[in-house]
Structure formats: C-alpha cells, structure tokens
Amino acid sequence: MSIQKLLFPGSFIHMLIVKRFLSLVTICTIFVIWVYIPICVLSVPSSSTPSSLNTAASPAEGTTTTNTEVSALGNSENDDNAMNQVSTVKNIIHLADLTSQYYDVKIHEQGQYNVDPSVGYQMPDIKIQSRMGIQLNDLNKFVPAWRVQTQYQPGDRRYKSAYRAAVLEVPNAYAYTYGEDFVVADARNVYNIGGCGERMEGWDLNIGEDGSQKWDIPVQSVTGYHRAKSLAILVHRFSNSYFHWTTEALPRLMLYLETLTIEQKRSVRYLVNKENYIRESLRLFGIFENRQVIYYDHESVYQAGTIFLAAGTPCGRSPKPIMNLLQKRLHNVLFPNKEFLPLPSPPNNGKAPPGLLVLIKRNYSRQMSNVDEVKTTLRKHLRKGQEIILFDDSKRHSLISQYMIFKKAGMIVGAHGGGLANILWSSIGTKVIEVLPVTSAADGRRARVCYASIAGSLGLDYTMIPVENEEFDGPIEVPLDDLTAAIINN
Secondary structure, three states, X not given: OOHHHHHOOOXXXXXXXXXXXXXXXXXXXXXXXXXXXXXXXXXXXOOOOOOOOOOOOOOOOOEEEEEEEEOOOOOOOXXXXXXXXXXXXXXXXXXXXXXXXXXXXXXXXXXXXXXXXXXXXXXXXXXXXXXXXXXXXXXXXXXXXXXXXXOEEOOOOEEOOOEOOEXXXXXXXXXXXXXXXXXXXXXXXXXXXXXXXXXXXXXXXXXXXXXXXXXXXXXXXXXXXEEEEEEEEOOOOOOOOHHHHHHHHHHHHHHHHHHOOHHHHHHOXXXXXXXXXXXXXXXXXXXXXXXXXEEOOOOEEEEEEEEEEEOOOEOOOOOHHHHHHHHHHHHHHHXXXXXXXXXXXXXXXXXXXXXXXXEEEOOOOOOEOXXXXXXXXXXXXXXXXXXXXXXXXXXXXXXXHHHHXXXXXXXXXXXXXXXXXXXXXXOOOOXXXXXXXXXXEXXXXXXXXXXXXXXXXXXXXXXXXXXXXXXXXXXXXXXXXXXXXXXXXX
C-alpha cells in the first residue's frame, strides 16, 4: 500500500481537501517564522534590560526611532515607567561641590588633579601690546561672572575657584540636547556638564525659600531613542569644534582613563560627536569606533543603566593639572620610550635651534587682511637656524602633525581661533602672540580671553595684541608696530 493511501484513505475529494489544508498550515507557519516572530522580538517592552546601542542611520537593536517629546530625563512614550518618575522641577548640581550625599550617585575623585584656589601655581603674567592704549582690565571684566570658575587671574597667578577632578557614576540616567545645551539627568537631578554650556541658557531657574536652585523641566522634540548598558559622556555645548574638543572634552577623557576600571573600560561606550579629529584622537588613546564609540545625534535621547560623567571644565579654560595630564598621556602614546619633560631646552643657547616660528593662517573668519606684511615682519626677526611654518587652517592636519609642529615651536603667532588650541602641546616658555579682535559693547570693550588664560596656566610667554573691529569674525588688520614690539619684548 502506498504512503498516500495510508495518509489519505478516503475519497479523492477528501484527499484534495486535506492537501489544501496542509498547504494553508505551511503558509501560516512560514508567516509566523518570517514575519510575526521578528515583530515580537523588536517590540520588547522598554523595561527590558538595555542592550548595546547602535546609532547607524537606520533603526537597529537598542534603537527606537520615534517622533515625540521628552523632558529633562529624556523620557518618551516608549518608557512609561520612567515617565512616572519625573518630577516637575530638578536640582542643578555643580560638580565642584559634589559630595557622596547625592543618593546612589558614586563619586570617583582624582585628587591629584584638583585645583586649590588658595595655592599659587607660579603662572606668568599676561602681557598686552597696544599702541591704542587698550588695557587688560578693559577686557577681562567682560568675562561673564558665571564663567569665572578656574579662571586664571592675571597678576594674581592663581585660580579664582576650586576644581574637583571627579567622575560621577550615575545609575539609570538620560542624556539629550535641549536647545544648544547638552543635558544629563536622572530621576532627581540635572547635572552640570560644564564647558560653555555651564550656564544652561534657556532653563527657567526657581529659587526656593531655603535658597536652593530648582530648574523647570524643558521640553524638546526628539526623533530617536537609544539605550546602552553604560555610557561615558564626551558631548557638551560646542564639543563638535576643535577648540572645545581639545580644551574641554579631551581633559574629561583623561579623567575617564584614570578612573574607570578595566572591566568598565571594556564595556563602556563613549558618546561623541562625529568628526575626523575626534575619531583620530580617540584611536590614539586606544578607543576604537567599531565597538566603543557611539556617534551623537542631537535629535535623539540616550538612556543607560550607568552614565559616567567627568567633571566639566569651564568654557575653554581647563586648569593646569588636568591639561598637564593630557600632555603627558599623549606624549606617552607617541613616545612610549621617552620620558615626558615639560621643560624645554633654552630657546637659543647656541646648542639647540630656537624652535619653529609658526604663523597660523585663517581662511574663513578673522583672517589677517595683511598676512603678507605679517610674514615679511616675521622674517625680519627670524633667528639663525629658525624656520617659519605657515599653518593653514584650510588644509587638513592630523592631530599628530599638529602636536609635532606646536611642540617644536619657539614662537606662535595667530589671530583668535581654533588653531591656537594647539598651544596646549607647546613647551613651557614658548612665545605666543595672539591677535585678538575687540568689539564695542554698551559698557566698553568685549573680547574673548580664553587663550590668555590657557597660556598662563601652561607657563607660556603670552602677549595679546588687541585690535578694535566692528565685527568679531570680520577681517583683521594686524598692527605691524605692535607685532614688532611683541616679538622683540621678552
């Protein structure tokens, strides 16, 4: 007897019905395997354990694309449980004042990099060269009061406020952008990122009867919602620019490298802006984008079981101890067998060359309108064996090449801009001349004196040439007499 007769002993019509039934079952099975099951897997409730996040252009595991609104916690319609935990106001926490009293937040302090405002740091005074009679005090007073933390004070040779080198370990926290400010928060607090967003502009501040500061929760539309097990934050206001990445974000990376355990370093993902110089600098410090980096999307919110948050530095003004740590770590990466010595050889002792003369040429804003005359003036004052290097910002420079150029520099001349951030790699005593545009304000003159503060902190021989301009970003005509005086004056 055939197998067919054993399975279908009835009539031909009966057999046909059974065959069609089996065909229908087969189709349904295929549907369940290929369609229904994946949908169920991708629809796991948001209360499930966070997975590693993937921020590719298309939605991926750990990523939900939505168009909704979030509060300071970054809560979305995908997370009802977290939404219920949101209070109507939040406390702002300044990292320099943190203690272990803040709930279940762990604080890992690297005390050797702290700044004590009562201690002098033997920093040189800032010099100013102006035939127009502009005084340093005319400019310094325009540093906003809320940006004075660790501000280098000329003449005082010390920092105005304390800096606490700490890393916060915040459980069940969120991060996203509100306006131009990057926000990290948990169910109770909004944490001060530092940098140029330390004021948290756009937030409504309420002062309690006890003097406490409470902030109304801002609301922001987002399109992406991402989850990770642990996340180290290297994003803040303007962190996608070379200057702010170098002077504010990289010092925070140093704190992570000093603080995180081996196991934490293996599992943590770094949240950063997607820029070539950021990727390069991360690779130099052993952080690779394929498994350790998440590129930040300002229209997305990020949730993590643990968020690591390094103490933010003031706007463009990292204090000396943490900048020295960055210098030493990068030196050890590039020259592992050579001892780090911040003190240079005498610039012109007859044995060593005087060092490169680096002229920074800007092409997009604050260009030197008389750059050819500036080069001619500089050539007149070249020392024997000295070479002039034109550092053109229209060309792509690797971080390593920038380090090598500015490390070998004996003198650096440039208008205010990102290229001057490379003075961070220069040796103590290197001469720096900054041409600084100064604009009129209702109460006097306005200028950005961040490089003066950095140079003073690093022990560089800094001279400022202020130039009155109608627009801060407009072309600058360098006063050649002032330039000559700044070159020849020690």
